[in-house]
Amino acid sequence: SAGPRLRLEAALSFLLLFACAQALVPSHRLDARDLARLRAVLERPFTDVRAAFYSIVGLSSLGVRVADEKAACKFIKSHVDSSSVESLFYAAQAMQVLSGCEVTISNETRELLLAAVSEDSSVTQIFHAVGALSGFGLPLASQEALSALTARLSKEESVLATIQALETASYLSQQADLSSIVEEIEDLVARLDDLGGVYLQFEEGIETTALFVAAAYKLSDHVGTEPAIKEDQVIQLMNAIFSKKNFETLSEAFSIARAAGALSQNRFHLPVIIVPDGPAAVSHHQPLLRLQVTNVMSQLLTQVSVKLDQAKSVSSKATVLQQLPFTLSGDFFELNFMNVKPASGYYDFSISVDGDKRFIANKVELKVKVSTEVGITNVDLSTVDKDQSIAPKTTRVAYPAKAKGSFTADSHQNFALSFQLIDVNSGAELIPHQTFVRLHNQKTGQEVVFVAETDSKNVYKFELDTSERKTEFDSASGTYTLYLIIGDATLENPILWNVADVVITFPEEDAPSTVQSKNLFVPKPEIQHLFREPEKRPPTVVSNTFTALVLSPLLLLLILWIKIGANISNFSFAPSTIVFHLGHAAMLGLMYVYWTQLNMFQTLKYLAILGGITFLAGNRMLAQKAVKR
Amino acid sequence: AGRLKALDAFLLYVLLTGALQFGYCLGVGTFPFNSFLSGFISAVGSFILGVCLRIQINPQNKGEFQGISPERAFADFLFANTILHLVVINFVG
Numbered sequence: 001s002a003g004p005r006l007r008l009e010a011a012l013s014f015l016l017l018f019a020c021a022q023a024l025v026p027s028h029r030l031d032a033r034d035l036a037r038l039r040a041v042l043e044r045p046f047t048d049v050r051a052a053f054y055s056i057v058g059l060s061s062l063g064v065r066v067a068d069e070k071a072a073c074k075f076i077k078s079h080v081d082s083s084s085v086e087s088l089f090y091a092a093q094a095m096q097v098l099s100g101c102e103v104t105i106s107n108e109t110r111e112l113l114l115a116a117v118s119e120d121s122s123v124t125q126i127f128h129a130v131g132a133l134s135g136f137g138l139p140l141a142s143q144e145a146l147s148a149l150t151a152r153l154s155k156e157e158s159v160l161a162t163i164q165a166l167e168t169a170s171y172l173s174q175q176a177d178l179s180s181i182v183e184e185i186e187d188l189v190a191r192l193d194d195l196g197g198v199y200l201q202f203e204e205g206i207e208t209t210a211l212f213v214a215a216a217y218k219l220s221d222h223v224g225t226e227p228a229i230k231e232d233q234v235i236q237l238m239n240a241i242f243s244k245k246n247f248e249t250l251s252e253a254f255s256i257a258r259a260a261g262a263l264s265q266n267r268f269h270l271p272v273i274i275v276p277d278g279p280a281a282v283s284h285h286q287p288l289l290r291l292q293v294t295n296v297m298s299q300l301l302t303q304v305s306v307k308l309d310q311a312k313s314v315s316s317k318a319t320v321l322q323q324l325p326f327t328l329s330g331d332f333f334e335l336n337f338m339n340v341k342p343a344s345g346y347y348d349f350s351i352s353v354d355g356d357k358r359f360i361a362n363k364v365e366l367k368v369k370v371s372t373e374v375g376i377t378n379v380d381l382s383t384v385d386k387d388q389s390i391a392p393k394t395t396r397v398a399y400p401a402k403a404k405g406s407f408t409a410d411s412h413q414n415f416a417l418s419f420q421l422i423d424v425n426s427g428a429e430l431i432p433h434q435t436f437v438r439l440h441n442q443k444t445g446q447e448v449v450f451v452a453e454t455d456s457k458n459v460y461k462f463e464l465d466t467s468e469r470k471t472e473f474d475s476a477s478g479t480y481t482l483y484l485i486i487g488d489a490t491l492e493n494p495i496l497w498n499v500a501d502v503v504i505t506f507p508e509e510d511a512p513s514t515v516q517s518k519n520l521f522v523p524k525p526e527i528q529h530l531f532r533e534p535e536k537r538p539p540t541v542v543s544n545t546f547t548a549l550v551l552s553p554l555l556l557l558l559i560l561w562i563k564i565g566a567n568i569s570n571f572s573f574a575p576s577t578i579v580f581h582l583g584h585a586a587m588l589g590l591m592y593v594y595w596t597q598l599n600m601f602q603t604l605k606y607l608a609i610l611g612g613i614t615f616l617a618g619n620r621m622l623a624q625k626a627v628k629r
Numbered sequence: 630a631g632r633l634k635a636l637d638a639f640l641l642y643v644l645l646t647g648a649l650q651f652g653y654c655l656g657v658g659t660f661p662f663n664s665f666l667s668g669f670i671s672a673v674g675s676f677i678l679g680v681c682l683r684i685q686i687n688p689q690n691k692g693e694f695q696g697i698s699p700e701r702a703f704a705d706f707l708f709a710n711t712i713l714h715l716v717v718i719n720f721v722g
Contacts, residue, residue: 538657546653550646557642564634587711595718603715611711618707622700 024235026361027198028242029273029296030260037245038260039064041253046072049079053090054254060097061214061261062297073101082109085116089128092135105136117144119151126152127164134171142173150180159202159212162188166215170222178223185216186228192237199243200236207255210241214258217266226268231360234269238296264295270358271296272304274351276366277332283371283492284425287338292331293353304355306333311368314346326351337368344372344423344430344490372423373493374430374486375399379419381500384463386412403500406479410505415464417452417499421486429458432488437462439473439480439502448472452484466506475506576620583614633683640679647672667721674713682706 030038042059046052052075056066066072076094081087088109095101116129117140126149133140146169153165162184169181192200192209201209220227229237242260247253263271277290293301306326312319320342326333337347346369353362381403382394397403409415417437421430431454440447448469452462480502486495537543587610594603650668659665685694685702694702 535660536658537660542657546649546657550649550653553642553645553649556645557638560638560641561635564631564638584707591714591718594715595721600719607711607715615704615708618704622704626698626700 024198024232024361025364026235026238026271026273026296028239029294029298030242030256031298034242034245035062035298038062038247038253038257041247041250042257043067044250046075046079049076049081049087049090049094051250052076052079053094054250056094056097058254058257061257063261063299066098069098069101073098076101077103082106083112085113085125085128085132088113088132089135092132096135103136105138110138113138114140117141117148119148121148121152123149123152123156123161123164123168127168130168130171140172142176146172146176146178146181153181153184159188159191159204159208163208163212163215166212166219170215170219174223178219182219182223182225185219188212188216189229189233192233194236195240198236199240200233201240206241206244207252209237210255210259213237213241214255214262217262217268221267224267229269231269234263234271235361238263238271242296260297264297264299266358268358269360270356271361272301272353272359273298273361274306274353274364274366279369280349280366281369281371282337284338284373285492287336288334289337289349289368290332290334291326291351293333300331301353301355302328302331304353304359306351306353308335309350309352309363311337311350312348313342314348314367320347337370341426342370343426343428344370346370346490369490371490371492372425372430374432374488374491374495375422375424376484376486376495376497377420377422378459379499380417381407382416382418383407383409384414384416386414392416397499399495400497402498406501406503408503408505409464409466411466411507414466415502415504417462417482417484419452419460419484420458421460430488431458432486432491434485434487435460436485438483438485439464439504440483441476441478441480443478444476446474446476449485464502464504466504470506473504473506477505479503574621574624576617576624579617580614580621583610583617586610587614633687636679636683636686640676640683643672643676643679647676661722663720663722667717670720671714671717674717675710678706678709678713 039059039062042055042062044051044055046055052072056072059066073095076091080091091103095103110133113129113133116125117133118126121129126145130140130145130149149165149168153161165181166184166188169178172178191202193203194200202212216227216229241256244252244256247256263269273294273296275292275294277292280289282289291306293304293306295301308321308324308326310319310323311321321337321340324335326335328334346367349366349368351364351366353359376399379397379399380394381397382392384392395403395405395407407415421432421435422428423430435452437450437452438447439450450462450464452460454460482499482502484495484497484499486497488494587607590603590606590610594600598606647669650665650672654665654669682702682705684690685697685705686699697705
């Protein structure tokens, strides 16, 4: 029994290893345009103290100072409402960011704020009061605030309240035991919704998720404990928060700015983003692979070391390069990939960024394309006699010249083309994705395209046999221009080359009178719908005859009954008898009416009534008869 | 005895009717098939119920039908016929 268990554990650990190898990569970040949009929203003129708070603190999270700090300070002082804890919070926090903005707090204001820090206030009120007291630099009893907060938090379970509790704790002294609040981070992480393994967000929305990230890191930095958020979860949170590119409300812009600030500057987790310069492609003209390393706010990180762990060819899976560092040149990290003379195609690069223990998402996979130029060599055009009595006539053409004279293909001659494709830089043979031979009828505009294929020695061959190919050409004889089309994603010089003119002659009897251009978008012939024919009925005479015939046995029956002497004389006129017979007749009549007019439900209804009456009467009648007997 | 003869006459009538319907179907065609089936089953069903009635009211078989009086048999006959013809009329179309 130890054997299978061991195997299971080995399998599980292998799966885990595999899962780690497929680490999540950030799919969203704030690039320069997003930052500009964010700043534009945050730099709107203030409408009230709250807007001032959002703008000032939001911009400072992005590392931007407000344009006119003095005017901002004056605005806040004039618009703050000293009787509202919330307004005081906004003012205090904003003024803390502005340099040289001081205010003296009256005793009444101080008492108001201190009174708000109690179990009777909501979490939001406690948060605002504590934040205001901290922002104004006023003394605060951290232990009491903490107990009020904890008591209140056990009653209010909403996500927003918990996030506000996290921020409140970050204002309290470190002497107090904030561990119970710190544990809330883990609980909140459990409440996040995983969307497709790529995004992680609260069902309350992205604004709440962003506020959570900012609060979690603020508190973690304050207490010095790493937040209970795993690396993959941080990346998923990032993807969710920075996926929003339109910031409609100021509060939304504020939350995203704070999250961006938190993720680019905290003591524990720094997501890095590796951005290639343009498409990740190298060639002989451009042999350097250039990368930029930034944080989530697209700020360059240059005090890092970027290393290529390995580069593998996608097609052959061979490792081409290993353990090579990138060199820093200005803002970019560069690597000359063409030094190893790779064959053209795609390569998987595993790149890692080191330099700070806090880095996460610092190992990425990048697909790099190596392009090259193609050269066509050994191009031979020949006319091959079908009977093979005459030796083939071969003409060599060099790209990009056109062959002089024209070639013929008719009933006793085939036209053949052969060529080779090589990589101009390395001389190796190339097999591109597209190698087409296009024949274009100069008079009618028809074109037919064939694929040239390689033989065993990687020489491309194309042969035109008029008898085999006449359907593609619609048997239209004439002079055709021959083009060679070579293309591939990894070729820098796709080729469209007019090689020669070919005169193709098809046997006369197959030639169509006029060549119709195959226009696909003309109305098609109308389809006449054949409605279902009613079945053939026999002539009315026949039907009527048979109806009469079928009714004739009834006559026979009556005659027989009279002959046998059915005693109608025994008919007693007792009421039950009459009712019975009437009822029975009515039932028969109901059958007829059912046939012509009623449906089953109505019939059953009437039948129930009539049947009931008939049954009762019949019962009486038969009982009387039995008695008589 | 007269009763039995009258019943037999009825049975003969039903038989002939059924046979004629079948002959029509063979000769002219099955259109409309549901009507043919309806009529034919009416004939066959009535015949069977009639035979059942005949067996039940036959004095020779009195020993086997202790609990069922001829009146009761007749009532059963009528009831069964009602149900049969309800279905037949439903199906005749």
